[in-house]
Each structure stands twice: as C-alpha cells, then as structure tokens.
Amino acid sequence: MPNHAEPSSRLTPPINKSNLSVTELKEVARNLRRHVVKMIAAAGSGHPGGSLSAADIITALYFRVLRYDPHNAQWPDRDRFILSKGHAAPILYAALAESGYFPVEELLTLRKLDSRLQGHTDRNLTPGVEMSAGALGQGLSFSVGVALAAKLDRRDYRVYVLLSDGECDEGQTWEAALSAAHFKLDNLVAIVDCNRLQLSGWTRDIMNLEPFAQKWQAFGWHTIEIDGHDFDGILAALQECQNMKAKPTVVIAHTTKGKGVSFMENNVSFHGKAPTPEEAEKALKELG
Amino acid sequence: MAGISTRESYGKTLVELGKDNPNIIVLDADLSPSTMTHFFAKEFPDRFFDCGLEEQNMIGIAAGLAASGKTVFASTFAVFASCRCFDQVRMCLSQMGLNVKVVATHGGISVGEDGTSHQAIEDLALYCALPGLTVIVPADGIETAEAVKVAASTYGPFYIRLGRPKTPFVYPESYHFALGKAVTMRQGRDATVIAMGIMVAMALEASDVLARQGIDCRVINMHTLKPLDEEAVVKAASETGAIVVAEEHLAHGGLGSRIAQVVAREKPVPMGFVNLGDRYASSGKAEELLERYGLTAKDIEEGVRAVVKRKQDT
Numbered sequence: 001m002p003n004h005a006e007p008s009s010r011l012t013p014p015i016n017k018s019n020l021s022v023t024e025l026k027e028v029a030r031n032l033r034r035h036v037v038k039m040i041a042a043a044g045s046g047h048p049g050g051s052l053s054a055a056d057i058i059t060a061l062y063f064r065v066l067r068y069d070p071h072n073a074q075w076p077d078r079d080r081f082i083l084s085k086g087h088a089a090p091i092l093y094a095a096l097a098e099s100g101y102f103p104v105e106e107l108l109t110l111r112k113l114d115s116r117l118q119g120h121t122d123r124n125l126t127p128g129v130e131m132s133a134g135a136l137g138q139g140l141s142f143s144v145g146v147a148l149a150a151k152l153d154r155r156d157y158r159v160y161v162l163l164s165d166g167e168c169d170e171g172q173t174w175e176a177a178l179s180a181a182h183f184k185l186d187n188l189v190a191i192v193d194c195n196r197l198q199l200s201g202w203t204r205d206i207m208n209l210e211p212f213a214q215k216w217q218a219f220g221w222h223t224i225e226i227d228g229h230d231f232d233g234i235l236a237a238l239q240e241c242q243n244m245k246a247k248p249t250v251v252i253a254h255t256t257k258g259k260g261v262s263f264m265e266n267n268v269s270f271h272g273k274a275p276t277p278e279e280a281e282k283a284l285k286e287l288g
Numbered sequence: 289m290a291g292i293s294t295r296e297s298y299g300k301t302l303v304e305l306g307k308d309n310p311n312i313i314v315l316d317a318d319l320s321p322s323t324m325t326h327f328f329a330k331e332f333p334d335r336f337f338d339c340g341l342e343e344q345n346m347i348g349i350a351a352g353l354a355a356s357g358k359t360v361f362a363s364t365f366a367v368f369a370s371c372r373c374f375d376q377v378r379m380c381l382s383q384m385g386l387n388v389k390v391v392a393t394h395g396g397i398s399v400g401e402d403g404t405s406h407q408a409i410e411d412l413a414l415y416c417a418l419p420g421l422t423v424i425v426p427a428d429g430i431e432t433a434e435a436v437k438v439a440a441s442t443y444g445p446f447y448i449r450l451g452r453p454k455t456p457f458v459y460p461e462s463y464h465f466a467l468g469k470a471v472t473m474r475q476g477r478d479a480t481v482i483a484m485g486i487m488v489a490m491a492l493e494a495s496d497v498l499a500r501q502g503i504d505c506r507v508i509n510m511h512t513l514k515p516l517d518e519e520a521v522v523k524a525a526s527e528t529g530a531i532v533v534a535e536e537h538l539a540h541g542g543l544g545s546r547i548a549q550v551v552a553r554e555k556p557v558p559m560g561f562v563n564l565g566d567r568y569a570s571s572g573k574a575e576e577l578l579e580r581y582g583l584t585a586k587d588i589e590e591g592v593r594a595v596v597k598r599k600q601d602t
Binding site: 076122123124130131132133134135138139140141142143144145146147148149150152153171172175176178179182183 | 313334335337339340342344345346347348349350351352353354355356357358375376378379380383384385
C-alpha cells in the first residue's frame, strides 16, 4: 500500500501555486469564468451552465491542490484530474491553459475544425486531458482503474474525478461506486457538481437522486457535503479526504448552475446553449 | 478428437504471459472459472481483479489501468463483452485507443444449452464496426495461445472471440501466428472457403469430401477479421473464381460482409455464405445446434457446389 504522505511533505509542484490565497483563487475563478463565456460565445455552441457551476472546484484543484507539471503532461507521479462530465470541457480547457499546458489564445478555437479543443474532451488531442468523455457515467470507472494502477505501482498520486449530479442517473456510476469501495481506494476522490439541473429540467423532477449523500454512504464511501462555491469549504474537504484510510471519498458540492452570470444562474436553457454576442457582453460585464 | 477448448488455451497462456510480464493485469466479471482466467487469478492474485457482474465498469477500469501503462486483459462471455458494454468499448477502447484486450469466451451458438441469451452471434459485427479495434477469432487452442501472445505484445485495443467446447487442432505445435495475415490451410483452384473459428476444421473436412467429388477447394483461415487480409481475398477470388464464407455469426456485419465488400470492389466473383442468417438459435447440444442452424461441413460442401455451378454457368 502506498504511503499517503501529508500534503506538506509532498513534492513541490513544478509550478507552485499552492500559496494562492482564497482572494487570489476567487480572482482566478473569475478569469476562468470569463474564458468560458468567451469560448462558448465564439464557438456558437456548448454548455455554459455546467462549466460555470464547476469553476470554483476546478480552480481549487488546479491552482491549489493538484500536483502536476504542465511541461511534462505525462509525468507518472502527477495527480490525476478526470472530468467525467465531459460537457464541462470549456472550464477544464480554461484551467489547463491558465496552468500552462497550452497557450491561452488557443481557447478561442474551441469546437472549431482542426482544434485540439473538441466539444467534449479528447485525451489524445489535448495536453493535460486524462480521459475522453462525453458519454456520461464512464468517468468514475476509468478513475477506479487509474487509482488501482497507483496502488499496484506503489505511487502516491491521487485521483480526483468530477461528476455531475445528472450523470448519477447512469447505472454505471453506481457500479463504479461499488467497486471503488470494494477495492478500498482511499486515493480516489469523487466530486459531484450538484447544480440540481440537467438537460431538460430539475434533477428532482427528471430522476430524483435523493437521498443522495445516504446513497454514497450506503455504498461505502466517506461522504462530505459542501458549498461548491466556498473556497474554504472546498479546500477543507479536499484536505480531509487525504486522511481517509481504506475508503474512497465523495465530496457532494452544492452548486448553482450558471454561477456568476445572473441570467444563466438556475436557468436550464443555458445547459447546452451558447450566449448570443449581446448576452456574452452582458455576462462579461457582470463577471467584471 | 484431439483438441482443447480455445478458452482453456487462453487461461493457460495468460499464466505464461504473467510470469514474463509483471505489467499484465487481468480483469473478469464473475466468470473466471468459465473464462479460465482463474488460472491467472490463482497464480497472480495481486494482478487479478474480479469486477463482479459489472461489465460496463470493467471496461472503464480496464481503460484507466491501461491509461496508467498497464497491459490489460478483460474477460467475460462474448454476449456481455459486446452487447452489454458497447458504449464503454466505443469510448474507452476505440476512441481512446487504449491497450486493452477484451478476450471473450463462449462465442457463437456452440455455447449450446444456455440458449439465445448466451449465444453471441452479433459480437463480431459490433466490434468490427469500431475504428482502431483488432478483431481475432482463433481456430484452435494452438492458434489461441499464439494470438493471445501477439495481442499482449501489440499495443492497442483487441477483441478475441473464443469458444466453450473442445475444438479439434488444425495446427501443429510449431504454428506461428501472423497478425492480419490469412493462413492458406489447403491449396485449391475451383473455389475457396474462407472460414474462422470452429468453421475452419469443418471447412477442411468439407474440402476432403469435395476433393473426392472432383472439386479442388482452397481453404483459408481468416483468423484476423480486422484488419482484414484483403490481398488473400483478392488472390482467392482471382485464382479460384468462387468464394464461400463460413462463420458462426449472423449474416450481417461479420466475416461474410467484410469479405463481400472486398470482392465487390476488387474482383467480383460468385459468393456463398454459410452463417446463421437473420435469426437466433435455441437451446440444445452444440452439435445439434450447429446441424439445425446450418453450420456443418455438409453446409459448406453445398455452398461450394452452388458457387462452383454459378461460376460455370457464367
């Protein structure tokens, strides 16, 4: 079994962002949200709602928690971030670009012919992308495999996977949940971006997931519930899961779909619709 | 009949591979005593993971392990390895191109008594449809061992379909398997039977009978369905002028479809097809089913006589 060292004793990330304060993280997240709006507006299609809801979680991961080297994307000891909700690709691309994996200017090629930034993630095209996703429900299984590999190789990297709440309709997610607990994968953290909306409506109306936390607990997971827009809470949860032994952790992050842009917040029509140029302008003004 | 089941050969070969290569990981979905991965599980318990009855999850786990540098074998029955987890195979193996070998046992109707739910007769159409997959159906235990070794040492996703019953040996121990290269089992000038899996032994049997009737029949083992050895197909069409394809599969999307596409494009000649047509089989003993549903040496003989006649009529 690998030794789960305390964060302080872990390797220093080649790009050291671990000292960013919460105020600075908020600023990074604001910038990433601006990228998302601009990218999707330029593409003319995409999923702004689920990118904006995940912005703070992804910011905390890439700018405070994850160990990685943007100049060596395949570094074997890197922490893995796996985006299972592949439609939130824009927020991941924005974080990867701002972390140094590829030029920020490339973000505006999203969804265009010959771009490395596909509509949904493609691990063979984009530096830093671990998994091709887009067919929901598959990311947790993939992450179980990556976490098992860490155990087999006695490596101390950690595996973080971001799911959507709607994605938990998929039976495969629960197959994977069973197996992660069965294999005692304490190096695996699932974060569920619970923005309460899915493509055609409220999750409670489309397919009720409640009692959600109890389900994960019953499946053998250490379960933490947080406000997914509160950096102190996100960071505390991601710290807490490092102390778990023999159990995977799920962080149920309560979020607002479209967070940061008033007319997109809790608005199901912005699940999979690009803002018009006027709407994009308004959104950028709001984000500041 | 001298022979072993292809699944037994697989199970034993995995152990051999496991000794040489610590990077090999084996997954199963609660069928290891039947798929014969239990030999590996016993020898290398740390590198074997039973995923329970979670075939979709198993493919995802396999992909995650492969993305972390492992060579992964994932086994279950062919029905579940194809139909149950096709989207996972499409995303994780085909689109990501990862180093996972799906080795599926109990293919075809020769599974026997378990009936239609357990008879994989559409698996090859599904797997052959996916870009980047290598698809193999070995003819006997010796070819299975060779094919599994080649799969282990060749990067990329593979689908290998194996069978439940004992299969007669059609190769000597010294046989060397060449990926994507058809094997001419017997030369002939009047027609060619292109077969795979258990149909290869039947094709040889048929060609013996046909020889006595004055029909000189070539027999080709097309063990690799994808990528297809098109050169061997075109050569057979050019040199023998008639082709019969024999496969334990539905009529559409398998070996017959793939060969017909090449023949139509490169060298149109009369063709015949020995397969299950467009229907499911039923419960029964393997040999009873093969006879009832038209997959015997006799069916191949009839197919050859029919194409030879058509060739002569034109």
